[in-house]
Amino acid sequence: MIKFYYNTAPNPTKVALCLEEMGLAYELFPVDTRKGEQHTPEFLAINPNAKVPVIVDGDATVFDSNAILLYLAEKTGKFLPGKSLKERGEMLSWLMFVASGIGPYSGQSVHFRNFAPEPKDYAVNRYTFEAQRHWGILEARLGKQRFMCGEAYGIVDMAVWGWSRLIPFVLGPDAAKQLPNLQRHLAEISARPAAVRALALKDKHTFKTEMDDAARVAMFPHLAKKVA
Template sequence: MIELYSWATPNGHKVHIMLEECGLPYRVHGIDIGAGDQFKPEFLAISPNNKIPAIVDPDGPDGKPISIFESGAILLYLAGKTGKFLPADVRGKYETLQWLMFQMGGVGPMLGQAHHFRIYAPEKIDYAVNRYTNEAKRLYGILDKRLGEVPYVAGDTYTIADMAIWPWLRSWKNQGVELEDFANVKRWFDIIEARPAVQRGVKVLADARKALQDDKAREILFGATQYARR
């Protein structure tokens, strides 16, 4: 039984979807990032970067428990454990890995900044809003071109690269993007959204998440609490 420590965010949903797609049994432990659960010592012991998600697999590669943090690393671990959603051939593997890294290094951080400056920042800074909105549109453009050439991000088959990118695009409105402007992305997005495992994955902890409204939660996520040395 995989122990999953997570919250209903794009990075959390990546792993929720992968677990559902793989069919691995797992138990969910909600880490309420608005309440500061990510700073508790027991969570930091498995996720030293105080970010969700993280997993503990009691049946690790050597038969001993292993903990993994960082969503991309978790996707790779689960793909290796199950032999699913990461091509076995060398070319297919690296086609997938490069698009996974595209998500980890570009889509996640840049769309996250677009969310922050467009939605959560206490003051609207035009330069920041324009910078990250334009970067979001650029990234969608790259995906649109790619998905005009192949059915899935890494090629002909559905992989962890699709699982990594798709949850971040669910909030396209918050990123200043019109999905209809990217026809190939929309075609792909709708195909992924229709998968039963994806539908189950995005429901994980969704009922527990609350809108970020109070000042305390904002301070925890964006203020001094987030940056304190631990």
């Protein structure tokens, strides 16, 4: 059985969706990052980068959410495009676009808009602009076709869905209105039974919700000296 180290953040949630869509048996191992559980020796032995998600599948350990999606798709043969080099190249390009663009810039936009200390105007403008630019590329893509790689739902769509649920938190409360194709894509995936089950995982464990000083230091260690 796959061991799934998770919390309710976007990247673990898209892995949860993938596991549910593929019907794979898994055991949950919650990692409460606001309590600093990602920095324990036991977890660092699994992922030296101190991030969730991670899966352990027999003697295979996979971290980085997009790597996990690709690993599971190749393991099962599910939710991949056709077998041509053209189709695989397209899938890999968009999967890495989410990995190197959507995730990092959205995450930094969330951090600087909601958690970073002042002064932060330059950083907010920088990361909001780049997050908007990346989301605009996906909006245009989904205006031409139903899913990210054509008419078939696949792992790239799961990767996008993990973050698109949080567009108002990433870009501001009115941003979703400017991205109707992404909202259509989000609604279609969210209505799938696997997505409902993936989102229900939040009820299986109570994670710390307070962003107090201890949580800030656990999640953003560079702030430790400022708090001390």
